[in-house]
Amino acid sequence: MKAMSVSSNAVSQALRLQMARAQAEMIRAEKEVTTGQVADRGLHLGVRTGHSVSLDRDIARLDNIKSTNGMVTTRLDATQNALGETREIAQQMLGTLTTMLNGALEPAVPRTQGMSVLTTMNAMFNATIDGGYIFAGTNTDVRPLADFTDPGSDARIAFDALAAGLPDPIDAAAMTTFLAAAETQIIDNWNVNWSQASDETIQSRIALSETAKTSVSANEGGIRQLAMAAAIVVGLVDRDMAPDAKRLLTEKAISLTGGAIESLTSIQSEVGLAQNRVSQANDRLTTQVDLFKRTQIDMVGVDPFEASTRLTSLLAQVETSYTLTARIQQLSLLRFMS
Numbered sequence: 237m238k239a240m241s242v243s244s245n246a247v248s249q250a251l252r253l254q255m256a257r258a259q260a261e262m263i264r265a266e267k268e269v270t271t272g273q274v275a276d277r278g279l280h281l282g283v284r285t286g287h288s289v290s291l292d293r294d295i296a297r298l299d300n301i302k303s304t305n306g307m308v309t310t311r312l313d314a315t316q317n318a319l320g321e322t323r324e325i326a327q328q329m330l331g332t333l334t335t336m337l338n339g340a341l342e343p344a345v346p347r348t349q350g351m352s353v354l355t356t357m358n359a360m361f362n363a364t365i366d367g368g369y370i371f372a373g374t375n376t377d378v379r380p381l382a383d384f385t386d387p388g389s390d391a392r393i394a395f396d397a398l399a400a401g402l403p404d405p406i407d408a409a410a411m412t413t414f415l416a417a418a419e420t421q422i423i424d425n426w427n428v429n430w431s432q433a434s435d436e437t438i439q440s441r442i443a444l445s446e447t448a449k450t451s452v453s454a455n456e457g458g459i460r461q462l463a464m465a466a467a468i469v470v471g472l473v474d475r476d477m478a479p480d481a482k483r484l485l486t487e488k489a490i491s492l493t494g495g496a497i498e499s500l501t502s503i504q505s506e507v508g509l510a511q512n513r514v515s516q517a518n519d520r521l522t523t524q525v526d527l528f529k530r531t532q533i534d535m536v537g538v539d540p541f542e543a544s545t546r547l548t549s550l551l552a553q554v555e556t557s558y559t560l561t562a563r564i565q566q567l568s569l570l571r572f573m574s
Contacts (some may be wrong), residue, residue, distance in 0.1 A: 319500050458495065
């Protein structure tokens, strides 16, 4: 019979090896509990690993589009609100102008209404979101609309220079000539003094294979019309003019305001359609992401209860190993003999 020696050092080293293995397994278990997926995807899936990685990439891409769509929705909501408020103030001015055409009305009334329109336009069409002007087209870093209520603005200076050539009192012929020149200056040459917006608007990718127009430019025809209507009322209604000239001014302002309201309503409809498309795209993206995530779970998902139980068991093993190792290290022949 051969005697076998037992070394406390050998036992200690064996426990250390077992503890190291348990710690490595515990790290994998912690990752599985945290992520809900297997720790080593390649070991678990083998040749199917590429499919799983591709799913992760697709999920990330769809989530990114959904995030972008959130910003797009915010911009469209602000655009819709600005157009709605401007249309409402334009309708109020139209009512005032109609009253002015059909009867006597103090000039201060339409002038105040015109100033309200210009102030509203300045606030609404120069609005920003996250530092970008929403009505500037693609020139989002440039303030799009000039403030006509500011006497020092290019738009106001150019208009006043044009109006300075009118006689006192203004007759019908002079008013006809002025209105034609003002239309050329304001509507036809809008980008010279009134607007720094681009005609090109923002196109956003709202789904993997779908884009949509998601902004409105301050260069829209209805905005130009409303600006001219308010400008000629504010700039001329206090001037001395013949009844025929006053009628020409009022009729022109009514025509421009009516056209502006019709245009703004049409633009609001387009924005509403874009809002609906973005909402539907988000619904489809959510469905796709959910499908991809379920497929991913089927491939690499783990049972959270089982993973948590295994982690608890490994923690207990490691703590036991620590305790045993500490006790074995305290064993010595001298302590036994004492």
